[in-house]
Amino acid sequence: MRPKDGYEPCDPKDFVQPTNNKSLQVQLVLSLLLGLTAFLAFCILRPRWPALYAARKRRLDPSINLPTLSNTAFGWIPQLYKVTEEQILSTAGLDAFVFLTFFKMSGRLFAIMAFFATVVLWPINNYYRDFSIHFGNKTLDPLYMSSQLPIAMEDFDLSKGPDGSDSKHGLRYLWAYVFFTYFFVGLTIYSVNWETFRIIRFRQEYLGSQSTVTDRTFRLTGIPSDLRSEQKIKNLIEKLNIGTVDAVTICRDWRKLDDLVAVRDATLRKLETAWSKHLKYRRGTSWMDQSSSSNSQREDADEDADENGRLLNSELEQGDWGDQDRPNVSIRYGFLGIRSRKVDAIDYYEERLRRLDERIVEARKNKYEPTDMALVTMDSVASCQMFIQARIDPRPGRLLTKTTPAPSDLVWENTYSPRGIRRLKSWAVTLFITILTLVWIFPTAFLASLLSICAIRAVAPQFAAWLQSHTIIYSLFQNGIPTLVVSLLNVAVPYLYDWLSNCQGMISQGDVELSVISKNFFFTFFNTFFVFTISTTGLDFWSVLQGLLKDTSLIPTIIARDVERLSEFYICFIMLQGIGLMPFRILEVGSVFLYPFDRMMSSTPRDYSELKKPPVFQYGFYLPTALLVFNLCLIYSVLKLGLVILVIGTIYFGLGYFAFKYMVLYAMDQPQHATGGAWRIICQRIIIGLVVFEVVMFGQIATLTAFVQSIFILPLVPFTIWYSFYIKERFEPLTKYIALRAISTGEESEEEAVSDDTFDDEGSPPARRILRRGSTLDEYREKGLTFVNPSLIVPLQQPWIYRDPPPVIPDDRTEASEDQDPRILASTDSSLGIGESNVWRDGGRTV
Structure with missing residues (x-):
C-alpha cells in the first residue's frame, strides 16, 4: 500500500548505506577538507605551542637521545620519518614500539593486497559480477537475492552475462575468489608470524639487557596464613637454592592509612584554593606575581611559625592584609549535622591538615593485617625469571608466582583486596559490559538510521524531496553524517570502559590498559560491524538473531547478504577515520579545546603546574579502532569494492603510523608499562578477522550458486582456529617472560x-x-624505586601558596633504627619528585 505522501515504503537497504555514486566523492572531499585543515593548523601551531606539542620531549632527561625536530612548518616531517625503530624502542619503550609496528605491518600488508586486487581481482569483479538475477517479474542484484530468504535458490534464473554468454560460465572465475582467499589469509598469517618473531627478538633483547627492580621482582600469591611474614617467605625462597632474596614486601591491609593520605591530599588542595582566593583580594598582586625571592623570605619567616612549619607568619596574615575578604567555609555539627556555622576557611583547613598529619604519622607506626600476596625481589633477573616460570608448591592455588608490574604502575589499593573480591568485581564488570554492549545496539542503530532519507522523509517529506534534488547534500546526509555519528560513538565509549576497567580490581595500570583494549574492540567490532551485517537497521536485530539460532546454516548466507551491500558505508567510515580525523589526533584537539576550561578551573600554583603535564596516551583509546579497520579491510579485500577499501586502508595505516609516531615520541606520556603485551591482543583480534573473512567468502560464493568453490573455503576455518592455539602455545610465553638465554x-x-x-x-x-x-627507558623510569606503599613513606607536602613549590620538610620520625634487618631496606618513590628517604619495615610496622 502506497503511503499518502506518494513515496514507496523504506527499503531496509536505505539505512546507513549510500544510495548514489556521489557518496564516495562527497565523503572524500569532506575528509580532505577536515584532514587538511587540521594538518595545516598543526603545522602552524606546533612551533608556537611547544608546551603542548613537544610536552614529552621537554620533560625527557637529556641522556635519552630523542632527535629534536625543526621548528619550520614542514621541516619536521622528514626528520620524524628518519627516527628509527631502535630509537623508538630506546626512547618510548616496548609498548610504543609494538603499537607502531602494528601500523607499519598493516600498511605494508594492505599495499601488497591492493596491488593484486588492482591487477587481478578488479577486472574479474568489474566484468564477471555484472549480471542480474530474475525472480518472477523482478530483477535483483546478486548482492540482495539472499535477502529474499526463505525463498529457495532454485527459484532464481540466471540471466546472460555482459558478453552474451550464460552467467554460469562466468561463475567459473569464482575460483579466483577461492585462490585469493587462501592467498590473503596466508599473506596475513605470514606477516603476523614475521612481525611476532621480530617483536619477540627485540623484546627479549631489550628486557634481557637491563636489570631493573621490576625485572628482579615476582609476585607471590596464595600464601598460607602461617607463612605471612617477610622473614618466613625469605627463608622459604632461599631454601630452593635458586637465588638470594634482596627484599620482601608483604602486602598488608593499608586501607585506613591510604584513606587518610587521600583525605589529606583533598584537604591540602582545599587549603591552597582558600589561599588563592584570599590572595586575589590583595591589591595589585596575586600568587602569579610573587617572585622567588619574596617566597624565600617568607620561608625564612616561617621557621618560627609552629611545630609543623605550615602556618604562614601571623604578621604577614593580619598586619599586611587584615582579616577582610578571607574566604569562609560552612561546617556542620550536632545531631546528624543539622546545625552549621561559617568559619575562616584558611584557619579551618590548616588545623584540619595539622590533625591529619598527626594521625598519618601515628598510622605509619601501626601494624597491619598481612594478606596472601607478597612482592619478592631477587638478586638477579635470571633467578626471578626461574621463579616466575616455575611452580613452587604442589598444592593447587598455593604459592603461585606471577610477574610484577613496575612500582609506579602498581595499584596498591588492589594488592590488599581479597582475591575473591577482585574476581567477583571482574565477573560483575564483564557481565555489565556485555549487557551494555547489547543495549548499545539500539542507540547506535537509531542515531545512524535517524539521518537516513527514510527517517527524514517520514518526519519532513518536503525537506526529503529537497535533499533528493540536491545530490551532494543528499549524499552528505545519507552517508557522511551517519559515519561521523558512529565515529564519535567510538571515541566516547572508551572513556566509560576505562572507568569500568579501573573498577575491576586489577593489580597494575598496564593490565587496565590491556583490558580497555579488549573491551573497546569488542564494542566497536560488535556494534560497528556485526550488528549492521545481520541487521541493516539494528532495530530488527533480535528477530534476525532468533531466526539464525533456529537455523544456523543460514549464518554464512545472511552475513554475505549485507556485507558487500555495506561496503561503501565502511569505505566512507575508514576514509573519515583516516583522512578526516587522523590529523585531528595529532592536533590533540581535545586538549586544545579543554585547555581554556581547565585553566579557568585552575586557581592554585599546583593546578597550573599540572596543566603543564603532557597528555596521557592511552592505547585502549586508539588501538581498537585500528583493529576494526584492519579487519574491515581484510573482510572486504576480495569483494567487488575490495580495491577501494584496501587503498583507503593503506592510507589510514600510513597516516596513523606517522601521526601516532609523533604523539608517542614527542607529545604525550605513556605511564603504563605492559612490556608490549598488546601484541597478544593484536594477534588474537586479527585471527577473529580472518575467521569472519573466511565465513563471508564462503557465504558470498555459495550465494552465487558456486557450491563447489565455496566448499574449498571451509578448510581455512579450522586451520585459522588451530593457528590461534599455535600462537598461544609458541609465542605468548615469550611475550610475557624473559628467556634465560636472553638475560x-x-x-x-x-x-x-x-x-x-x-x-x-x-x-x-x-x-x-x-x-x-x-640506560634503557625502563631503567631510567625505575631509578631509585622499590616496592613500598607510598602512603608509608611519602613526605607530607606543605601547601603550595606562591609561584615556587614549597620545600620538603624532612620528618625525623621516619629515621631508621639500628636494630632492624638492613636487607629489607626500602627507599621512597623518587619518581614522585619528593626526594628520597629510607625506612625500615618490621612486621608491617614502619619506623
Missing part, C-alpha cells in the same frame, strides 16, 4: 653479546649496542 649477566664483553647465537635462526640480532649506550 645479560654483565660479565660478557660487548663483542660476545653481539655475536651471541640466541637469534641466529631468526636473522641478525637487534642492535644491543644501540640499546646499551645508556
Whole structure:
C-alpha cells in the first residue's frame, strides 16, 4: 500500500548505506577538507605551542637521545620519518614500539593486497559480477537475492552475462575468489608470524639487557596464613637454592592509612584554593606575581611559625592584609549535622591538615593485617625469571608466582583486596559490559538510521524531496553524517570502559590498559560491524538473531547478504577515520579545546603546574579502532569494492603510523608499562578477522550458486582456529617472560653479546649496542624505586601558596633504627619528585 505522501515504503537497504555514486566523492572531499585543515593548523601551531606539542620531549632527561625536530612548518616531517625503530624502542619503550609496528605491518600488508586486487581481482569483479538475477517479474542484484530468504535458490534464473554468454560460465572465475582467499589469509598469517618473531627478538633483547627492580621482582600469591611474614617467605625462597632474596614486601591491609593520605591530599588542595582566593583580594598582586625571592623570605619567616612549619607568619596574615575578604567555609555539627556555622576557611583547613598529619604519622607506626600476596625481589633477573616460570608448591592455588608490574604502575589499593573480591568485581564488570554492549545496539542503530532519507522523509517529506534534488547534500546526509555519528560513538565509549576497567580490581595500570583494549574492540567490532551485517537497521536485530539460532546454516548466507551491500558505508567510515580525523589526533584537539576550561578551573600554583603535564596516551583509546579497520579491510579485500577499501586502508595505516609516531615520541606520556603485551591482543583480534573473512567468502560464493568453490573455503576455518592455539602455545610465553638465554649477566664483553647465537635462526640480532649506550627507558623510569606503599613513606607536602613549590620538610620520625634487618631496606618513590628517604619495615610496622 502506497503511503499518502506518494513515496514507496523504506527499503531496509536505505539505512546507513549510500544510495548514489556521489557518496564516495562527497565523503572524500569532506575528509580532505577536515584532514587538511587540521594538518595545516598543526603545522602552524606546533612551533608556537611547544608546551603542548613537544610536552614529552621537554620533560625527557637529556641522556635519552630523542632527535629534536625543526621548528619550520614542514621541516619536521622528514626528520620524524628518519627516527628509527631502535630509537623508538630506546626512547618510548616496548609498548610504543609494538603499537607502531602494528601500523607499519598493516600498511605494508594492505599495499601488497591492493596491488593484486588492482591487477587481478578488479577486472574479474568489474566484468564477471555484472549480471542480474530474475525472480518472477523482478530483477535483483546478486548482492540482495539472499535477502529474499526463505525463498529457495532454485527459484532464481540466471540471466546472460555482459558478453552474451550464460552467467554460469562466468561463475567459473569464482575460483579466483577461492585462490585469493587462501592467498590473503596466508599473506596475513605470514606477516603476523614475521612481525611476532621480530617483536619477540627485540623484546627479549631489550628486557634481557637491563636489570631493573621490576625485572628482579615476582609476585607471590596464595600464601598460607602461617607463612605471612617477610622473614618466613625469605627463608622459604632461599631454601630452593635458586637465588638470594634482596627484599620482601608483604602486602598488608593499608586501607585506613591510604584513606587518610587521600583525605589529606583533598584537604591540602582545599587549603591552597582558600589561599588563592584570599590572595586575589590583595591589591595589585596575586600568587602569579610573587617572585622567588619574596617566597624565600617568607620561608625564612616561617621557621618560627609552629611545630609543623605550615602556618604562614601571623604578621604577614593580619598586619599586611587584615582579616577582610578571607574566604569562609560552612561546617556542620550536632545531631546528624543539622546545625552549621561559617568559619575562616584558611584557619579551618590548616588545623584540619595539622590533625591529619598527626594521625598519618601515628598510622605509619601501626601494624597491619598481612594478606596472601607478597612482592619478592631477587638478586638477579635470571633467578626471578626461574621463579616466575616455575611452580613452587604442589598444592593447587598455593604459592603461585606471577610477574610484577613496575612500582609506579602498581595499584596498591588492589594488592590488599581479597582475591575473591577482585574476581567477583571482574565477573560483575564483564557481565555489565556485555549487557551494555547489547543495549548499545539500539542507540547506535537509531542515531545512524535517524539521518537516513527514510527517517527524514517520514518526519519532513518536503525537506526529503529537497535533499533528493540536491545530490551532494543528499549524499552528505545519507552517508557522511551517519559515519561521523558512529565515529564519535567510538571515541566516547572508551572513556566509560576505562572507568569500568579501573573498577575491576586489577593489580597494575598496564593490565587496565590491556583490558580497555579488549573491551573497546569488542564494542566497536560488535556494534560497528556485526550488528549492521545481520541487521541493516539494528532495530530488527533480535528477530534476525532468533531466526539464525533456529537455523544456523543460514549464518554464512545472511552475513554475505549485507556485507558487500555495506561496503561503501565502511569505505566512507575508514576514509573519515583516516583522512578526516587522523590529523585531528595529532592536533590533540581535545586538549586544545579543554585547555581554556581547565585553566579557568585552575586557581592554585599546583593546578597550573599540572596543566603543564603532557597528555596521557592511552592505547585502549586508539588501538581498537585500528583493529576494526584492519579487519574491515581484510573482510572486504576480495569483494567487488575490495580495491577501494584496501587503498583507503593503506592510507589510514600510513597516516596513523606517522601521526601516532609523533604523539608517542614527542607529545604525550605513556605511564603504563605492559612490556608490549598488546601484541597478544593484536594477534588474537586479527585471527577473529580472518575467521569472519573466511565465513563471508564462503557465504558470498555459495550465494552465487558456486557450491563447489565455496566448499574449498571451509578448510581455512579450522586451520585459522588451530593457528590461534599455535600462537598461544609458541609465542605468548615469550611475550610475557624473559628467556634465560636472553638475560645479560654483565660479565660478557660487548663483542660476545653481539655475536651471541640466541637469534641466529631468526636473522641478525637487534642492535644491543644501540640499546646499551645508556640506560634503557625502563631503567631510567625505575631509578631509585622499590616496592613500598607510598602512603608509608611519602613526605607530607606543605601547601603550595606562591609561584615556587614549597620545600620538603624532612620528618625525623621516619629515621631508621639500628636494630632492624638492613636487607629489607626500602627507599621512597623518587619518581614522585619528593626526594628520597629510607625506612625500615618490621612486621608491617614502619619506623
